Amino acid sequence: MSNYAIISVGGKQYRVREGEKLLVDRVKTDEGKTFHPDILFVGGDGKADLKPRIQVTAKVLGHVKGEKIRIGKYRRRTGYRRHTGHRSSLSQIEITAIGAKRSTAARKPAAQRPVRAGGRGEEARGNREVPTATSEDTSTKQPKDES
Numbered sequence: 001m002s003n004y005a006i007i008s009v010g011g012k013q014y015r016v017r018e019g020e021k022l023l024v025d026r027v028k029t030d031e032g033k034t035f036h037p038d039i040l041f042v043g044g045d046g047k048a049d050l051k052p053r054i055q056v057t058a059k060v061l062g063h064v065k066g067e068k069i070r071i072g073k074y075r076r077r078t079g080y081r082r083h084t085g086h087r088s089s090l091s092q093i094e095i096t097a098i099g100a101k102r103s104t105a106a107r108k109p110a111a112q113r114p115v116r117a118g119g120r121g122e123e124a125r126g127n128r129e130v131p132t133a134t135s136e137d138t139s140t141k142q143p144k145d146e147s
Contacts, residue, residue: 003044005056005098007037016056016095026063026089034059034096042098057097066090 004017010025029035034057042052066088073082 005039005043005052006041007039007056007058009037009058009093013040016098018095018098021061021092021094023064023066023090023092025091027060027091027093029060029091031060031062054098055100056095057100058093059096061092061094064090064092 004015006013006015008014009027012025014022014024016022027035036055037058039052039054039056040050042049042054068085068087070083070085074080
Protein backbone atom coordinates (compact mmCIF):
# COMPACT_ATOMS: atom_id res chain seq x y z
CA MET A 1 0.00 0.00 0.00
CA SER A 2 2.54 2.63 1.15
CA ASN A 3 6.15 2.51 0.10
CA TYR A 4 7.44 4.93 2.71
CA ALA A 5 6.42 7.22 5.55
CA ILE A 6 7.91 10.24 7.26
CA ILE A 7 7.75 9.91 11.04
CA SER A 8 8.72 12.17 13.92
CA VAL A 9 10.64 10.69 16.86
CA GLY A 10 12.39 12.81 19.48
CA GLY A 11 11.83 16.05 17.59
CA LYS A 12 13.54 14.76 14.44
CA GLN A 13 12.00 13.50 11.23
CA TYR A 14 12.93 10.25 9.49
CA ARG A 15 11.95 8.77 6.12
CA VAL A 16 11.31 5.08 6.77
CA ARG A 17 10.28 1.92 4.96
CA GLU A 18 8.91 -1.29 6.37
CA GLY A 19 11.64 -3.52 7.82
CA GLU A 20 14.16 -0.68 8.11
CA LYS A 21 16.34 -0.30 11.24
CA LEU A 22 17.53 3.08 12.48
CA LEU A 23 19.11 4.83 15.47
CA VAL A 24 17.04 7.57 17.10
CA ASP A 25 17.28 9.58 20.30
CA ARG A 26 16.43 7.52 23.39
CA VAL A 27 12.73 6.64 23.65
CA LYS A 28 11.02 5.71 26.92
CA THR A 29 9.64 2.44 25.54
CA ASP A 30 11.29 -0.71 26.96
CA GLU A 31 13.34 -3.11 24.83
CA GLY A 32 11.25 -5.57 22.85
CA LYS A 33 8.09 -3.45 23.10
CA THR A 34 6.38 -1.67 20.21
CA PHE A 35 5.21 1.92 19.91
CA HIS A 36 3.53 4.14 17.35
CA PRO A 37 5.57 7.23 16.35
CA ASP A 38 3.90 10.37 15.07
CA ILE A 39 3.32 10.07 11.35
CA LEU A 40 3.59 13.17 9.18
CA PHE A 41 3.39 11.90 5.62
CA VAL A 42 2.76 8.71 3.66
CA GLY A 43 3.83 8.30 0.07
CA GLY A 44 4.52 5.80 -2.66
CA ASP A 45 2.92 4.34 -5.78
CA GLY A 46 2.45 7.87 -7.14
CA LYS A 47 0.19 8.86 -4.22
CA ALA A 48 0.85 11.21 -1.32
CA ASP A 49 -1.14 11.77 1.86
CA LEU A 50 -0.40 14.69 4.19
CA LYS A 51 -3.06 13.66 6.73
CA PRO A 52 -2.74 9.89 6.87
CA ARG A 53 -5.24 7.72 8.71
CA ILE A 54 -2.83 4.86 9.15
CA GLN A 55 -0.31 3.90 11.82
CA VAL A 56 3.37 3.13 11.74
CA THR A 57 4.46 0.46 14.19
CA ALA A 58 8.04 0.42 15.45
CA LYS A 59 9.77 -2.10 17.73
CA VAL A 60 12.57 -1.09 20.11
CA LEU A 61 15.49 -3.45 19.52
CA GLY A 62 17.75 -1.99 22.19
CA HIS A 63 19.16 1.03 23.96
CA VAL A 64 22.75 1.92 23.09
CA LYS A 65 25.23 4.76 23.47
CA GLY A 66 26.57 6.64 20.49
CA GLU A 67 30.19 7.34 19.59
CA LYS A 68 32.18 9.52 21.94
CA ILE A 69 32.37 13.11 20.85
CA ARG A 70 35.48 14.96 22.02
CA ILE A 71 35.34 18.69 22.62
CA GLY A 72 38.43 20.85 23.13
CA LYS A 73 38.70 24.50 24.06
CA TYR A 74 41.93 26.38 23.43
CA ARG A 75 43.04 29.98 23.81
CA ARG A 76 46.38 30.92 22.42
CA ARG A 77 49.27 32.21 24.49
CA THR A 78 47.57 31.70 27.85
CA GLY A 79 47.97 27.99 28.52
CA TYR A 80 44.18 27.63 28.58
CA ARG A 81 43.12 24.15 27.46
CA ARG A 82 39.94 22.31 28.40
CA HIS A 83 38.79 18.93 27.17
CA THR A 84 35.39 17.32 27.61
CA GLY A 85 33.08 15.03 25.69
CA HIS A 86 29.88 13.05 25.75
CA ARG A 87 28.10 10.01 24.35
CA SER A 88 24.51 10.30 23.18
CA SER A 89 21.86 7.93 24.53
CA LEU A 90 20.23 6.27 21.53
CA SER A 91 17.60 3.63 20.80
CA GLN A 92 17.74 1.23 17.90
CA ILE A 93 14.29 0.71 16.39
CA GLU A 94 12.89 -1.37 13.56
CA ILE A 95 9.85 -0.34 11.53
CA THR A 96 7.63 -3.42 11.62
CA ALA A 97 4.54 -2.16 9.81
CA ILE A 98 3.31 0.76 7.77
CA GLY A 99 -0.35 0.89 6.97
CA ALA A 100 -2.29 -0.51 9.92
CA LYS A 101 -5.56 1.37 10.31
CA ARG A 102 -5.71 3.78 13.23
CA SER A 103 -8.28 2.75 15.83
CA THR A 104 -10.97 5.33 16.48
CA ALA A 105 -11.93 3.77 19.84
CA ALA A 106 -8.62 4.83 21.35
CA ARG A 107 -9.48 8.50 20.97
CA LYS A 108 -11.22 10.07 23.95
CA PRO A 109 -14.03 12.55 23.41
CA ALA A 110 -12.97 16.13 24.00
CA ALA A 111 -14.06 17.56 27.34
CA GLN A 112 -16.50 20.41 27.11
CA ARG A 113 -15.04 23.75 28.08
CA PRO A 114 -16.80 25.64 30.89
CA VAL A 115 -18.63 28.85 30.14
CA ARG A 116 -16.35 31.84 30.70
CA ALA A 117 -17.18 35.33 31.88
CA GLY A 118 -16.57 38.39 29.77
CA GLY A 119 -15.20 41.66 31.07
CA ARG A 120 -11.83 42.81 32.28
CA GLY A 121 -9.14 41.22 34.41
CA GLU A 122 -9.02 37.54 35.34
CA GLU A 123 -12.42 36.85 33.85
CA ALA A 124 -11.39 38.17 30.45
CA ARG A 125 -8.39 35.84 30.39
CA GLY A 126 -10.67 32.89 31.00
CA ASN A 127 -9.33 31.88 34.40
CA ARG A 128 -12.62 31.64 36.26
CA GLU A 129 -15.76 29.60 35.64
CA VAL A 130 -19.18 31.18 35.66
CA PRO A 131 -21.73 29.36 37.82
CA THR A 132 -24.79 28.27 35.95
CA ALA A 133 -28.28 29.22 37.16
CA THR A 134 -30.37 26.37 38.59
CA SER A 135 -34.08 26.22 39.34
CA GLU A 136 -33.41 26.76 43.08
CA ASP A 137 -31.49 29.96 42.40
CA THR A 138 -34.21 31.46 40.25
CA SER A 139 -37.09 30.81 42.66
CA THR A 140 -37.76 33.39 45.35
CA LYS A 141 -37.29 32.13 48.87
CA GLN A 142 -39.44 33.40 51.75
CA PRO A 143 -37.65 34.24 55.00
CA LYS A 144 -38.64 32.03 57.94
CA ASP A 145 -40.41 33.52 60.93
CA GLU A 146 -38.35 33.36 64.10
CA SER A 147 -41.17 33.67 66.67
